[in-house]
Amino acid sequence: MKKNILKAVVIGTLLVASLTGCKKEEKASEDKVITVAASATPHAEILEQAKTILAKDGWELKVTEFSDYVQPNSVVESGEFDANYFQHIPYLEQFNKDQKTHLVNAGGIHYEPFGIYPGTKKDLSELVKGDVIAVPNDTTNEARALLLLQDNGIITLKDGVGLEATVKDIVDNPYEIKFQELEGAQVSRVVSEVAFVVLNGNYALEAGFSVAKDAVAYEASDSEAAKTYVNVIAVKEGNEDNEGIKKLVEVLKSDEIKKFIEETYDGAVIPFED
Incomplete structure (x- = not known):
């Protein structure tokens, strides 16, 4: 009887350890996921190029396309998404003012001549x-x-x-x-x-x-207007220094992504240089 009890305790302990390990592994996996709301062109297309680069460092990038200028900000404000990529800073600032949201610029990526x-x-x-x-x-x-x-x-x-x-x-x-x-x-x-x-x-x-x-x-590529309207990765205030967000911005500003932008968009999209 004692042997059976001991055996059951050992098995139970191993099972708990195993489940705990699975949960930790699952959480670690979830922590390496970045969710981004984006306009289809060029934002989602650029993000698709970033997926492979991020995957090399163990990050999974999930991109959802939106066709309007309101929902991408709403889902980041609510916490449903980590970030969005579709807007320039003046629009972001005006949206915050009008909608009482708390979104901030986590990094400028490109601008698009009007x-x-x-x-x-x-x-x-x-x-x-x-x-x-x-x-x-x-x-x-x-x-x-x-x-x-x-x-x-x-x-x-x-x-x-x-x-x-x-x-x-x-x-x-x-x-x-x-x-x-x-x-x-x-x-x-x-x-x-x-x-x-x-x-x-x-x-x-x-x-x-x-x-x-x-x-x-x-607008000329070197105009003040073009620089003012740089498109950014936007996040809810307080999340701009999160590891995943910083990694996303780093990749989007990499030479690989700059090359993709320059070769793809015929001057309609230009990488932003800080």
Whole structure:
């Protein structure tokens, strides 16, 4: 009887140790997972390239694509995802202000020159009174679109409005342009209905546009605007120094990823140098 009891104790101890070991191993595995919410192009594509590099160091990168500009921030704020990769800093700051969220920049990865692309017309010289131009309707991207139009002599904005500019801040509109304000992902879908569309880089790519070949006008790569709108890895405040996040940013800023960006996007996406 004593031998049987002893045997049972030993087996039970080994079983507990085994299960504990499994749990520790499972937790270690879970700790090496990074979840990121991203726009499809180019963000998710760039992240796909990072997966292999991260895997070499034992990290699993899980990427989920979103087609809007709200959910990726919401799921990071809630803790459902570790990070997102789809937005520039002015949009992040405005979102925090409007939505009372607590998201921060964990690292700048690339920027995308904003461009004016042809719709029913191919050159800005073809504009006539009453033409329609489609622009994004979120605060910072609409301002960026309007500033680009101003730089190209289409409109004049009120002095000092900067990144707060809306169509209400237009003080001179010699062509009497009408603006169709749409959610960012929808702008490219009206190219056959308006004279021009103004797009940020990822939506231009998704629409099949090339910055170098198709843009009527775009922000210069060395412009202050391009640097201001660097796309970042965003996380909830307090998580920016997490091991997985730091490793993700390190890989996305690596020479391998820079080379991929430069060879893939024809100037529509440019690696950001700190």
